[in-house]
Amino acid sequence: MSVRLNSHLSDKQITALKDKLLSEAERIRTNFQLKKHEYEMNSITGAKDEVDSANDNILLAADMRFSNRESLYYKKIVKTLSKVETEQYGMCDDCGDPITFQRLIARPTSEMCILCKEESEREENQNFFERRSKSLGREMTVAGH
Numbered sequence: 016m017s018v019r020l021n022s023h024l025s026d027k028q029i030t031a032l033k034d035k036l037l038s039e040a041e042r043i044r045t046n047f048q049l050k051k052h053e054y055e056m057n058s059i060t061g062a063k064d065e066v067d068s069a070n071d072n073i074l075l076a077a078d079m080r081f082s083n084r085e086s087l088y089y090k091k092i093v094k095t096l097s098k099v100e101t102e103q104y105g106m107c108d109d110c111g112d113p114i115t116f117q118r119l120i121a122r123p124t125s126e127m128c129i130l131c132k133e134e135s136e137r138e139e140n141q142n143f144f145e146r147r148s149k150s151l152g153r154e155m156t157v158a159g160h
């Protein structure tokens with residue numbers, strides 16, 4: 016077990032957050048398994064006419080979009096789990112202040128305190144399109160790790 020320095024979170028709180036992260040990861044893994052199973056069953060059920068395959072492609076595209084979002088979230092959970100017991104966890108990326116346990120238990124992958132998050136969302140709304148492409152680029156970088 017790694018040693019935590021200067022963390023504002025108690026061992027009990029860390030354990031609760033870890034449990035939450037693990038159950039989120041489990042939920043996503045189960046979803047993936049179900050989707051995979053669905054596709055396998057569909058491909059086994061034999062010959063399809065062209066209309067059916069076209070519908071399948073539309074469904075597949077929608078599922079891929081969903082899966083991409085889920086898989087980004089999943090990666091974030093795994094990344095968070097790897098640092099949940101270090102002193103970096105629960106500190107705001109922006110201002111370095113501790114993120115409250117209340118906020119972390121609601122969203123254990125939070126990397127910003129509520130004030131910085133609100134600030135960045137305000138900026139995002141003001142300049143939605145410009146910032147959107149920037150944050151997408153950032154997500155891609157995160158996903159690439």
Ligand SMILES: [Zn+2]
Nearest residue numbers: 107110128131
């Ligand atoms: Zn902050």
